[in-house]
Amino acid sequence: KYPSDNINFSIIAHVDHGKSTLADRLLELTGTIRKGHGQPQYLDKLQVERERGITVKAQTATMFHCHKFLGSDTDFLLNLIDTPGHVDFSYEVSRSLAACQGALLVVDAAQGVQAQTVANFYLAFESNLAIIPVINKIDQPTADPDRVKAQLKSMFDLDPSDALLTSAKTGQGLEQVLPSVIERIPPPPGKNTLPLRMLLLDSYYDEYKGVICHVAIVDGVLHKGDKICSAATGQSYEVSDVGIMHPELVATGILLTGQVGYIVSGMRSTKEARVGDTLHHTRTVIQPLPGFKPAKHMVFSGLYPADGSDFEALNHAIERLTCNDASVSVTKESSTALGLGFRCGFLGLLHMDVFHQRLEQEHGAHVISTVPTVPYIFEYSDGSKLQVQNPAALPSNPKNRLIACREPTVIATIIIPSEYVGSVITLCAERRGEQLEYSFIDSQRAFMKYRMPLREIVVDFYNELKSITSGYASFDYEDSEYQASDLVKLDILLNGQPVDAMATIVHKSKAPRVGRELVEKLKKFIDRQMFEIIIQAAIGSKVIARETLSAMRKNVLAKCYGGDVTRKRKLLEKQKEGKKRMKRVGSVDIPQEAFHELLKVS
Numbered sequence: 001k002y003p004s005d006n007i008n009f010s011i012i013a014h015v016d017h018g019k020s021t022l023a024d025r026l027l028e029l030t031g032t033i034r035k036g037h038g039q040p041q042y043l044d045k046l047q048v049e050r051e052r053g054i055t056v057k058a059q060t061a062t063m064f065h066c067h068k069f070l071g072s073d074t075d076f077l078l079n080l081i082d083t084p085g086h087v088d089f090s091y092e093v094s095r096s097l098a099a100c101q102g103a104l105l106v107v108d109a110a111q112g113v114q115a116q117t118v119a120n121f122y123l124a125f126e127s128n129l130a131i132i133p134v135i136n137k138i139d140q141p142t143a144d145p146d147r148v149k150a151q152l153k154s155m156f157d158l159d160p161s162d163a164l165l166t167s168a169k170t171g172q173g174l175e176q177v178l179p180s181v182i183e184r185i186p187p188p189p190g191k192n193t194l195p196l197r198m199l200l201l202d203s204y205y206d207e208y209k210g211v212i213c214h215v216a217i218v219d220g221v222l223h224k225g226d227k228i229c230s231a232a233t234g235q236s237y238e239v240s241d242v243g244i245m246h247p248e249l250v251a252t253g254i255l256l257t258g259q260v261g262y263i264v265s266g267m268r269s270t271k272e273a274r275v276g277d278t279l280h281h282t283r284t285v286i287q288p289l290p291g292f293k294p295a296k297h298m299v300f301s302g303l304y305p306a307d308g309s310d311f312e313a314l315n316h317a318i319e320r321l322t323c324n325d326a327s328v329s330v331t332k333e334s335s336t337a338l339g340l341g342f343r344c345g346f347l348g349l350l351h352m353d354v355f356h357q358r359l360e361q362e363h364g365a366h367v368i369s370t371v372p373t374v375p376y377i378f379e380y381s382d383g384s385k386l387q388v389q390n391p392a393a394l395p396s397n398p399k400n401r402l403i404a405c406r407e408p409t410v411i412a413t414i415i416i417p418s419e420y421v422g423s424v425i426t427l428c429a430e431r432r433g434e435q436l437e438y439s440f441i442d443s444q445r446a447f448m449k450y451r452m453p454l455r456e457i458v459v460d461f462y463n464e465l466k467s468i469t470s471g472y473a474s475f476d477y478e479d480s481e482y483q484a485s486d487l488v489k490l491d492i493l494l495n496g497q498p499v500d501a502m503a504t505i506v507h508k509s510k511a512p513r514v515g516r517e518l519v520e521k522l523k524k525f526i527d528r529q530m531f532e533i534i535i536q537a538a539i540g541s542k543v544i545a546r547e548t549l550s551a552m553r554k555n556v557l558a559k560c561y562g563g564d565v566t567r568k569r570k571l572l573e574k575q576k577e578g579k580k581r582m583k584r585v586g587s588v589d590i591p592q593e594a595f596h597e598l599l600k601v602s
């Protein structure tokens with residue numbers, strides 16, 4: 001029997017408060033996955049998620065659950081969406097919420113409300129979701145559920161008596177979760193009798209089945225074999241497979257109003273599966289659904305094949321991956337130093353790292369990424385405006401006089417134990433922040449809001465904030481307007497040749513220090529070569545820092561005069577291996593790490 005009573009909910013929280021673990025427990029409780037399946041955070045499927053212990057992709061799982069409802073035993077179909085907590089992925093969260101009517105807001109009983117708790121609460125609140133507070137990790141010795149209840153009340157006006165107390169670790173309190181979901185979260189509003197409208201939530205490419213789309217049926221009913229049409233492109237498709245994520249794909253042949261599931265419809269190119277698109281039956285006229293806000297790209301970086309000949313392979317890998325991560329923007333670009341490549345826009349630095357890692361792990365690509373930049377705006381005396389996503393594209397000696405530079409800012413939310421307030425204020429001032437708000441959540445925790453240049457937070461801000469607060473700070477940001485700023489382009493020259501892929505744009509006041517750090521870093525990471533290398537940082541034609549790397553003949557075999565052949569071969573192979581990750585710029589070989597290390601200079 002296939003139940004028609006259906007509830008869609010999501011789990012949201014600050015990172016590490018236990019969303020994925022709670023999702024595991026609910027899947028076990030409903031027999032969806034075996035208990036002790038030996039794989040914690042079952043829904044974190046990607047290698048990058050397992051290695052980093054974070055959720056990157058929202059994952060949907062459908063569970064069946066019988067509950068006494070309005071006096072009779074009723075079978076429910078519950079769709080759970082586990083979401084990422086990190087600020088870079090809030091786009092993923094807001095998309096997931098579009099398919100839900102309610103959310104479990106998980107808060108760590110010891111840590112209390114943190115910056116992403118605030119951000120995620122507002123995402124859910126603005127989507128009009130029913131919010132069920134879940135105070136998790138009550139098994140910890142430092143758990144203080146009453147304090148967390150008071151915070152939920154004072155910050156979000158949530159009724160303390162509504163909070164569920166759980167431990168996803170020991171299982172305590174978990175039995176209340178699904179009944180609360182069923183009783184407090186309304187069913188989806190759509191009607192089976194209306195013409196079909198489904199929202200394309202996500203997509204990915206499967207070797208065997210082709211493009212698989214995750215969809216939410218907003219109105220109507222979808223059957224296998226139906227002919228459907230994309231509202232965005234007008235393209236038609238036939239649905240060859242339809243079912244639910246249980247959590248593996250299980251064909252059901254049908255999806256009813258309000259259900260979340262997958263479809264396979266012979267979409268060939270990944271570009272056809274547009275996240276946020278409305279799909280409907282061909283020959284019906286429908287009002288397309290609102291879709292999603294376009295992703296805002298905060299950080300841009302060039303991606304180049306580590307081995308020049310691999311351009312097509314990289315192109316293919318990027319196409320496949322962007323199908324599963326539609327939030328990345330991709331345009332082709334070329335660099336004199338690195339050849340043909342791509343300029344990609346990301347939601348943040350972690351997102352950039354994760355994308356990079358997924359390209360390598362899931363798609364076997366070898367890439368070199370250039371120094372990330374935020375999108376600046378430069379205005380010239382002839383009235384022209386240049387949006388700069390690549391510092392190399394900014395003329396070092398422009399034809400028209402530069403009259404204004406503008407940089408994007410964000411509103412940062414920081415929550416910290418009160419004893420760290422002083423050092424956090426100092427850090428924010430160093431990063432050119434402007435304090436907008438400073439208050440206390442309760443007697444022990446301060447809440448601060450800052451306007452900050454985006455550039456200052458994309459470079460290692462979070463790590464530094466964590467380190468000066470012994471890991472206690474939590475941090476989140478939302479994008480805000482552009483502000484006027486005194487910016488200069490910093491060129492890096494090797495033996496007098498500017499390396500376009502290493503150019504950056506920095507605040508004038510920081511240029512001398514950044515220039516010096518960059519050349520020092522490069523000196524450390526570039527191996528000595530057969531000739532002398534002069535490394536310089538310059539603004540326009542003015543050199544502001546310089547290092548010299550003296551010549552050396554490098555002979556890896558010098559150490560094994562003993563004549564051990566296998567050892568020699570091993571060394572030679574190792575050297576060859578090293579070569580693969582080199583980029584020859586002019587006559588200078590630059591290792592991949594050099595590019596990577598440049599990212600960390602702020």
Ligand code: GDP
Nearest residue numbers: 015016017018019020021136137138167168169
């Ligand atoms: P997420 O980032 O919100 O998805 O958090 P995870 O589910 O990945 O959990 C983060 C860490 O907290 C993991 O090491 C979990 O084992 C641990 N954890 C989750 N729930 C509990 C709990 O109820 N009690 C304790 N002590 N640890 C928990």
Ligand code: MG
Nearest residue numbers: 019020054055
């Ligand atoms: Mg998680």
